[in-house]
Amino acid sequence: MYKAYQLIRNAGLKLTPIRKEIILIFEESPRPFTPREVQNLVQKRIGRCGLPGIYRNLEALAGCGVLFRLAGFGRERFYALCREPGTDPHHHHIVCVSCGKVAHVDGCRYHEGMMLGGYRLLSHIVQFEGVCANCQENN
Amino acid sequence: MYKAYQLIRNAGLKLTPIRKEIILIFEESPRPFTPREVQNLVQKRIGRCGLPGIYRNLEALAGCGVLFRLAGFGRERFYALCREPGTDPHHHHIVCVSCGKVAHVDGCRYHEGMMLGGYRLLSHIVQFEGVCANCQENN
DNA sequence: CTGCGTGCAAAGTATTTGCAAACCG
DNA sequence: CGGTTTGCAAATACTTTGCACGCAG
Numbered sequence: 001m002y003k004a005y006q007l008i009r010n011a012g013l014k015l016t017p018i019r020k021e022i023i024l025i026f027e028e029s030p031r032p033f034t035p036r037e038v039q040n041l042v043q044k045r046i047g048r049c050g051l052p053g054i055y056r057n058l059e060a061l062a063g064c065g066v067l068f069r070l071a072g073f074g075r076e077r078f079y080a081l082c083r084e085p086g087t088d089p090h091h092h093h094i095v096c097v098s099c100g101k102v103a104h105v106d107g108c109r110y111h112e113g114m115m116l117g118g119y120r121l122l123s124h125i126v127q128f129e130g131v132c133a134n135c136q137e138n139n
Numbered sequence: 140m141y142k143a144y145q146l147i148r149n150a151g152l153k154l155t156p157i158r159k160e161i162i163l164i165f166e167e168s169p170r171p172f173t174p175r176e177v178q179n180l181v182q183k184r185i186g187r188c189g190l191p192g193i194y195r196n197l198e199a200l201a202g203c204g205v206l207f208r209l210a211g212f213g214r215e216r217f218y219a220l221c222r223e224p225g226t227d228p229h230h231h232h233i234v235c236v237s238c239g240k241v242a243h244v245d246g247c248r249y250h251e252g253m254m255l256g257g258y259r260l261l262s263h264i265v266q267f268e269g270v271c272a273n274c275q276e277n278n
Numbered sequence: 279c280t281g282c283g284t285g286c287a288a289a290g291t292a293t294t295t296g297c298a299a300a301c302c303g
Numbered sequence: 304c305g306g307t308t309t310g311c312a313a314a315t316a317c318t319t320t321g322c323a324c325g326c327a328g
Contacts, residue, residue: 012307013307013308014301014302014303014306014307014308015302015303016301016302016307016308016309017301018308018309019308034292035292035293036292048310049309049310050309050310050311051292051293051310052293052294052295052309052310052311053308053309053310055292055293055294056294056308056309057308057309060308069212071210071211071212071264071266072210072264073208073210075291075292075317075318076291076292077212077292077293094255094256094258094260096258097261103256103257103258104256105255105256109248110267116233116244116267116269117233117242117243117244117245118242118271118272119233119235119242119267119269119270119271119272120269120270120275121233121267121268121269122236122268122269122270123267123268123269124265124266124267124268125210125211125264125265125266125267126263126264126265127210127263127264128249128255128258128260128262128263128264129260129261129262129263130255130258130259130260130261130262131258131259131261132257132258133257133258136259151282152282152283153281153282153283153326153327153328154327154328155282155283155284155326155327156326157283157284158283173317174317174318175317187285188284188285189284189285189286190285190317190318191284191285191286191318191319191320192283192284192285194317194318194319195283195284195319196283196284199283214292214293214294214316214317215316215317216317216318
């Protein structure tokens with residue numbers, strides 16, 4: 001996925017083996033991962049790698065738009081691949097509660113600067129959970 | 140606020156002095172608090188009280204609809220008073236980044252069971268940050 | 279009375295930081 | 304080469320759990 005590499009370079013970040021591997025891992029699975037899971041998967045592929053490095057890389061990749069961090073109330077954090085970076089600047093995501101598959105949800109009506117209940121809107125978090133088409137069938 | 144007391148009783152929970160105090164604290168300020176902040180405020184009013192108890196009470200009060208827990212990416216959790224419990228089952232909240240004041244945002248277009256990008260929607264998180272009318276003036 | 283609620287102490291766990299060595303560009 | 308990036312070790316900090324006592328209903 002050249003686009004991810006572009007995003008990384010454009011942000012002035014280096015394209016290291018671990019970062020490439022992290023991107024591959026997310027590309028090969030449609031579901032979100034915790035830092036710990038990412039570490040395990042990276043280790044299976046290229047040996048030792050430290051958890052702090054994973055945290056830093058996930059944050060770096062989220063910062064340049066390759067990944068995004070999911071909102072939620074659990075203790076752990078989750079990241080997922082933003083599969084159409086730059087396509088629609090204004091989309092959100094829905095996660096399948098059964099298989100974890102992440103899809104885009106377009107058509108958000110909220111945008112920065114608009115008025116909302118007397119407030120000037122700065123940012124917003126929108127995130128969905130549901131059951132994907134596949135998991136609805138295989139029920 | 141009798142409504143809060145109702146919600147607590149309806150949930151089969153007891154109306155203890157600490158719970159009353161927590162509700163008062165949230166009623167007297169329009170902004171969200173962390174568990175630690177709530178503990179400090181409760182201690183100022185009625186002396187010693189443990190942090191674990193605060194955690195349990197905040198969760199209990201959120202569970203019966205008196206408070207709600209904010210979504211976010213920070214390390215700390217925040218709770219705020221749901222000032223119109225039961226009014227509109229489908230509203231979200233906007234928080235002022237300057238003063239922390241929380242307001243309701245009505246008119247959510249998403250509801251459980253609807254189809255969204257091929258998924259059957261189960262739940263969603265929607266939350267806003269902005270600048271409230273007051274803070275826009277006093278700039 | 280009876281069971282929920284509370285405080286305390288301690289454990290559990292996710293996340294962050296500092297630093298020297300390794301490495302991308 | 305120079306500034307990032309990485310791994311390790313250790314520190315932080317938030318949150319949870321277990322338990323005995325106390326209190327609301």
